[in-house]
Amino acid sequence: MARRKSKKPPLPIPLRPSAVPTSNASLATTTTTPTTPHPPPKRPKLSTQKLISTYHTLNKRLSHALTTNNMALATLIRTEMSALGGLNAYQRASLKGGSERQGLGASGTWLVSHLPRTPMTLLDIGAVSGTTYAKYSFITPTYIDLHPQHPNILQQDFMARPIPPPESRFDILCLSLVLNFVPSPRDRGALLVRTREHTTENGLLYIVLPSPCVLNSRYMTHERFIEVLRCVGFGIVEFKFAKRVAFYLFRRCGGGVKGIGKIECAPGKGRNNFCVVVDG
Ligand SMILES: C[S@@+](CC[C@H](N)C(=O)[O-])C[C@H]1O[C@@H](n2cnc3c(N)ncnc32)[C@H](O)[C@@H]1O
Structure with a gap:
């Protein structure tokens, strides 16, 4: 009989802009102080790679929130980053990942x-x-x-x-x-x-x-x-x-800096969005 795969515990879902209030008014309704105090959230236990990739995702969302001046969203993303252990936990994971990797x-x-x-x-x-x-x-x-x-x-x-x-x-x-x-x-x-x-x-x-x-x-x-x-x-x-x-x-080498933009040079499903844009 085929053995059933043991289920991994679910990973925390990183914040998505669509799941997060974008105005202070809507934030106010979601942050109403609860009547009974909750204990501080436990830091989720993630694998080294998962912690690194989740931190990168949050870091990108934070950058976008700051660029679009959405400070309420930025605050929520920062809270999520701190819950992971912040830059400190990310760097420790990078050190560990580096030695495992190479x-x-x-x-x-x-x-x-x-x-x-x-x-x-x-x-x-x-x-x-x-x-x-x-x-x-x-x-x-x-x-x-x-x-x-x-x-x-x-x-x-x-x-x-x-x-x-x-x-x-x-x-x-x-x-x-x-x-x-x-x-x-x-x-x-x-x-x-x-x-x-x-x-x-x-x-x-x-x-x-x-x-x-x-x-x-x-x-x-x-x-x-x-x-x-x-x-x-x-x-x-x-x-x-x-x-x-x-x-x-x-x-x-010689010569000045020339601009180079974002073009879709390798289209396809399942690809990532890594890109570098240089302003000329
Ligand atoms: C993934 S770690 C890389 C660690 C190490 N170099 C390695 O190869 O394993 C990325 C590091 O870049 C640092 N970093 C990012 N932007 C930086 C900046 N503008 N100035 C100095 N350090 C920066 C972060 O603080 C983080 O520790």
Whole structure:
């Protein structure tokens, strides 16, 4: 007799704009203080991957709510994010997911295998581990993150980091699983443009992305991603597809920034919406 599959417990349903009041008036009716106090909601137990993807979804919805000035919705989404454990829980899941996915430090190993053994400076943006480049004595790393998880990491928003003078620019900039974390296509483009302003002439830009961003998006392909980077002023040096992530190494080249928009380059059902838009 066929065995019945054991049912997994249901996952919390992330907030959808349609399920959430959009005006303060309707919010007021749904937030009436209950007569009997409820205990604080228990943090849902999600798998590492589910927590990461739910956080990304909420982060995108938050960005949309803020852009459309829907502050009531933004507040509700922030509450949902805190219930998951906030950025802290997301970063811990990323660290765990990274080591499950590729062995801790594997993305650093791939980058270093393409570098000459000459002294160089490196800026690791969105660094969670704080020790990725510690064993390479020819690299002087600077680690930054919005919410540091390690004493080596400076608390800093890269988008607010002042543009350095040419002599203080970095030989290498790293964006490992950061571009896909940024919620909107335009903000991703702005992030890439800013990396150029922090990189030495002929400096390198290292990008790690979940493979579906370039293999299963209706708005992005591997070729288009290389084209996007060319518009920002970086030429492709090397790339590699590992099991679940794609590694890209680019070199800064001459020319200014050119705009590139959103086009449906790989239509089809079941695709994701990863996209990068660069304003010209
Ligand atoms: C998925 S984690 C990546 C962790 C790590 N680099 C890795 O490869 O596993 C994304 C990180 O990017 C950070 N981040 C996103 N935007 C940032 C910004 N503008 N400045 C600094 N850090 C940022 C987030 O705080 C988060 O810790």
